[in-house]
Each structure stands twice: as structure tokens, then as C-alpha cells.
Amino acid sequence: MSQETPLLLFGDQLGPHFRAAHADRPVVLIESLAALRRRPFHRQKLHLVLSGLRHLAAELGDQAAVLRGETYRKALQEFGRPVLVHEPSSHGAARLVERLRAEGLVEEILPTPAFALSRTEFAEWAGTRERFLMEDFYREQRRRFDVLMDGDEPVGGRWNFDADNREPPPSGTARLGVARPWLPDEDDVDAQVRRDLDEWGFPTVGADGPRRFAITRTEALRALRHFVSERLASFGPYEDAVLAKDWAMAHSLLSVPLNHGLLHPLEAVRAAESAHRDGGRPLAGVEGFVRQVLGWREYVWQLYWRLGPDYLDRNAFGAAEPLPGWWTALRPGQIRAACVRTALESVRDRGWVHHIQRLMVLGNHALQRGYDPRALNDWFATAFVDGTPWVMPVNVIGMSQHADGGIVATKPYLSGGAYLNKMTDHCRDCWFDPRRRRGERACPFTAGYWAWLSRHEKPLRANHRMARSLHSLRNLGDIAEVVRQEADRQVF
Incomplete structure (x- = not known):
């Protein structure tokens, strides 16, 4: 291996633009066992991480050294040479790299070439x-x-x-x-x-x-x-x-x-x-x-x-419900709401659904049920094959849950069953009726929409984009009954 200072590449730094200025420099790739088991990641997500590292190692041949260790620190200590590294993509990884630099294991931190704008x-x-x-x-x-x-x-x-x-x-x-x-x-x-x-x-x-x-x-x-x-x-x-x-x-x-x-x-x-x-x-x-x-x-x-790491603690609506076990364990088999069941089945089977299912099905349900925003953010980051620490906070804390109070989005991304009936084919075969807001077969999204507005009407009054919805809420004569029923409603 060349005597030049090696370049350490993380698992999200696999493309040629990360090596463009370092064509002949040795490359170090690390499989950290502690990082892989840190959380219950989706099985297919771990597969992609390891497959990406190993395929790049095979492509680079003798230019690359693959280190497997309990932690990045231990792997680099055993390697015995300081490395260069591009700016990592999370607050946690950035703190780790700074500690490694202070210990002499990282020689220099380079700007990341991963994005168009610095x-x-x-x-x-x-x-x-x-x-x-x-x-x-x-x-x-x-x-x-x-x-x-x-x-x-x-x-x-x-x-x-x-x-x-x-x-x-x-x-x-x-x-x-x-x-x-x-x-x-x-x-x-x-x-x-x-x-x-x-x-x-x-x-x-x-x-x-x-x-x-x-x-x-x-x-x-x-x-x-x-x-x-x-x-x-x-x-x-x-x-x-x-x-x-x-x-x-x-x-x-x-x-x-x-x-x-x-x-x-x-x-x-x-x-x-x-x-x-x-x-x-x-x-x-x-x-x-x-x-x-x-x-x-x-x-x-x-x-x-x-916005920094404290952004994860924003919780404008005081949502504190833990994510249910059937959600986190991806066991949607008994769910009657077809849209939620189908979305969770796809997450279970592929680790992926597209943005409307993330925002207007899963995120919409979580907002209406008052799931803890930070826990929801962590779930998206670990259960999705494209979930990363940097991708999720603005998408989940800001856009989906409006937990930041409006820094990112001008209004909550909230809808009833009518939107889902229009934009999906789920409702035609669903046990619930998207037109109903009361009764056993009331759509959890339709009932949940009105119940959520009722619970949070006061803080929403200052948001002009919610004026029409709040006006309609005040004209509902049965809203007290809807709220009472919705307190115990599930999607089963």
C-alpha cells in the first residue's frame, strides 16, 4: 500500500467524486460491528451498507483495505496509520471524527463533495x-x-x-x-x-x-x-x-x-x-x-x-404517544385500514415506500395519533433503506409532524379519508368508509382529522392556512362525539 495518507470512506461515500482528488491514494473501508447493531435496522438496510462497502473494495482491489472491528476507533488503532476523511453526514459521526482527530487517528477532515451546494x-x-x-x-x-x-x-x-x-x-x-x-x-x-x-x-x-x-x-x-x-x-x-x-x-x-x-x-x-x-x-x-x-x-x-441536533427535540403539539409495537416491529397483518396496512407491508418487505405513503399515510396517521416525533424520526431513519440521520429530521419533525412550529412547512400535512380516497386505490376495498367520521366503520383518517383539529384548535388559530379547516370544524355539530370515539379508535 502507498505511503500516502490513506483516505477513509464511510458507507455513504462510495462514488468516484469522493476519490476524484485522490486517484492514487490508498482507501480504507471499515465495517464497524458496533455501528451495525447499534439499533434494530431493517435487514435489507444492513445488507445494502455491507454490500456497498464490499463491492467498492472489490472494484479498488489492492488500493483498498477493508477493516472489520468492533468500533471505528479500534479498527483505526489496529490499522496503525492516520487517515484523511471527508466531512461525515451526521452530527454523531461528525463528533466521532473530531474525537478521532484529537487522538491522532484522523489527520485532516476534507469538505464533502456529496452535494451540489457547499x-x-x-x-x-x-x-x-x-x-x-x-x-x-x-x-x-x-x-x-x-x-x-x-x-x-x-x-x-x-x-x-x-x-x-x-x-x-x-x-x-x-x-x-x-x-x-x-x-x-x-x-x-x-x-x-x-x-x-x-x-x-x-x-x-x-x-x-x-x-x-x-x-x-x-x-x-x-x-x-x-x-x-x-x-x-x-x-x-x-x-x-x-x-x-x-x-x-x-x-x-x-x-x-x-x-x-x-x-x-x-x-x-x-x-x-x-x-x-x-x-x-x-x-x-x-x-x-x-x-x-x-x-x-x-x-x-x-x-x-x-438547525442542529436540538431540532430533534422540537415538539410543538406536545405529542408523546409511544409508537405501537405492531408499527415498530412491522407486523401489519391485523390492520383493517388498507392504506396503513399496505404501507407497512411494503416497509416490511422492501424497506421502502414512496413519499406520499410516507407523508400522507404513515406520517398523517402518526400526527393524528400523537406519536412522539423524535421516536417517529428514529423509526424512519432505521426502518427505511434510504433513511439516514440527515434525511429524516426536516422530513419528519418539520414537514410531516409540524413539530417545529412552522420553520419548514407553513401548515401541518394533515388530511382525512377524502384525500386518500382520491389519490390511492385503497379505499375501494377497505373495511372503513372514508366518508364517515362517526361509528364503527368511520375512517380513522376522517375521524382523526377532525379530532386532531379539535384538540389543537387554539394554537392553529394563528395559522391563516388553517382558517378554512377551523371554520368547518366549528360548524360540525357532532365534533364532541367524534373526539370521544376517536380517543379509543385504532386502525384494526
Whole structure:
């Protein structure tokens, strides 16, 4: 191995942009057993982490040293040489790296190349703001990186095509009818990962299963090309729709390779932009994808650092209910509410559901039932194959649970059964009736919507975006009965 200071790469730093300035430098990869068993992660999540590290080691050959140890510290102590490291992606990992540097095990901490915008550039943009509107940030990102721009103006004359991307699922069909997503083939590396996880017996949740997500650079590029050429054209209109028997719809399934650092965000959005300019893909869908990657994803990353670790303790509505065991253990078999059952089944079987099921089914249910926001955040980070410490707080504490009091979102993402009946195909076969708010067959979301508004009416009065809902609440003559019934309601 070269005498140059080796470069330590974490499991979310697997792409070539992390090594671009270090082409000949030795690479160190660590399998920390303590980190792998720290929490009951989804079984398929652990598989992806180990598969990614080992595939990169195989690709680099003699350039890479794979260390397995109880902790990162012990592994580096046994290695016997200080290392360079890029800025890690969580507060906990950042504290660890600083301690390792103080002990002489880390020589230097380099800026991360994982995102389009650096943290320094974001700090300059944010200035003294106390509220951070994603739309402002997104437009600045488009201008800064010249994505979907015609000179100083957005392509098509509009920044936002969300209104064109909210179609309900097509009626009379169980599947969207687009090309199936690209899925990888497992190899000997995956087989050994599965054997090791079986032998180690770490506590996990969810089912073992075939690897469904790209975890090598070659796979990530294939997945990106397939999405852009075969599925992007159908992505936009049905971006918010849910079909029970079509788990992937037209979504890209690129969150795992992006979050493991196998694709650079600008690489993904440039491919989508080219598909519009050169391939005629519909602008609304392309803009929706760009918004997710260059807008929301970068925004969530920057706010994770801006808002700090104490953000996890925000709890504007005083929600304190523990997550039920059937939820955390992914045992949805007895759940009568079809939307909740289907979402949890998909988390159990794949460690993944798309954003509407996360926000408007699982998050909506958790908000209405008053689940503890921090516990919910931790569950999303461990039960989802693309869940990471930096991804979840703004998505869960801020957007989903509105526990930050409005720093991120202007109103709670709350809905009754009518929205779910429109945007999913679940309600047609569900035991509950989305139109009912009282009685045994009242939809838990419809009843829960009104009960939650009633419980929190006072703090919501200052929010002008809730005025219409609160006006309707005051006109409900049976709200006391709804609240009484909802106090004991479950989704079984």
C-alpha cells in the first residue's frame, strides 16, 4: 500500500467524486460491528451498507483495505496509520471524527463533495433568516447551477409545475403500466453479506429479500439511465398517486444510490434535463424530479446542519404517544385500514415506500395519533433503506409532524379519508368508509382529522392556512362525539 495518507470512506461515500482528488491514494473501508447493531435496522438496510462497502473494495482491489472491528476507533488503532476523511453526514459521526482527530487517528477532515451546494455557500444564502422557504432556495439552486433555465428565466416560463403533477391513479387498473424499474442482480458479494448477517444475528426488523436497489457505481448509472429513458415520461402526472399492487409506480428508486454517494445530484438532474431538451420528456415531470433532487434533497441536507441536533427535540403539539409495537416491529397483518396496512407491508418487505405513503399515510396517521416525533424520526431513519440521520429530521419533525412550529412547512400535512380516497386505490376495498367520521366503520383518517383539529384548535388559530379547516370544524355539530370515539379508535 502507498505511503500516502490513506483516505477513509464511510458507507455513504462510495462514488468516484469522493476519490476524484485522490486517484492514487490508498482507501480504507471499515465495517464497524458496533455501528451495525447499534439499533434494530431493517435487514435489507444492513445488507445494502455491507454490500456497498464490499463491492467498492472489490472494484479498488489492492488500493483498498477493508477493516472489520468492533468500533471505528479500534479498527483505526489496529490499522496503525492516520487517515484523511471527508466531512461525515451526521452530527454523531461528525463528533466521532473530531474525537478521532484529537487522538491522532484522523489527520485532516476534507469538505464533502456529496452535494451540489457547499455548507459555506448555503450559510451565505441563508444569512440571518429564521424561516427557510424551499421555493426561494430551489429557485436560487436552479439559477446557480443553470438547470432548466433559458437565460435568466425558467424553461417553460414557470418555476413550479406541481399543479400538473397531482393526478389521481388511473381508474380501473392495478398498475400504472410503465416499464418496470431496473433491478440489480445479486452476486457472490451479496451472498456472503447474507451469510454474515445470518451468522452475526444482529437485531433487525423487516424481511430479508432480494436486493432491489443499486449499490455499485455501475448499477447506479444503469438505474439512472433506465429511469430517464423508460420511466421519467410517466413520473410527473402520477408522482403523488398510490396503487396497492404497484409499489414503485414511476418513481426513480435512486434515493439509495444517491444517499450512498454513488451518484452526484447534479449528475442526476443533468440527465433529466437532457431528456427534456434532447428527448422531449414532459417538462412537468422533469421539473418535478429536479425539484426533488436539486431542491428538496439539498434543502433537507443544509437545514440538518443549520438547525442542529436540538431540532430533534422540537415538539410543538406536545405529542408523546409511544409508537405501537405492531408499527415498530412491522407486523401489519391485523390492520383493517388498507392504506396503513399496505404501507407497512411494503416497509416490511422492501424497506421502502414512496413519499406520499410516507407523508400522507404513515406520517398523517402518526400526527393524528400523537406519536412522539423524535421516536417517529428514529423509526424512519432505521426502518427505511434510504433513511439516514440527515434525511429524516426536516422530513419528519418539520414537514410531516409540524413539530417545529412552522420553520419548514407553513401548515401541518394533515388530511382525512377524502384525500386518500382520491389519490390511492385503497379505499375501494377497505373495511372503513372514508366518508364517515362517526361509528364503527368511520375512517380513522376522517375521524382523526377532525379530532386532531379539535384538540389543537387554539394554537392553529394563528395559522391563516388553517382558517378554512377551523371554520368547518366549528360548524360540525357532532365534533364532541367524534373526539370521544376517536380517543379509543385504532386502525384494526
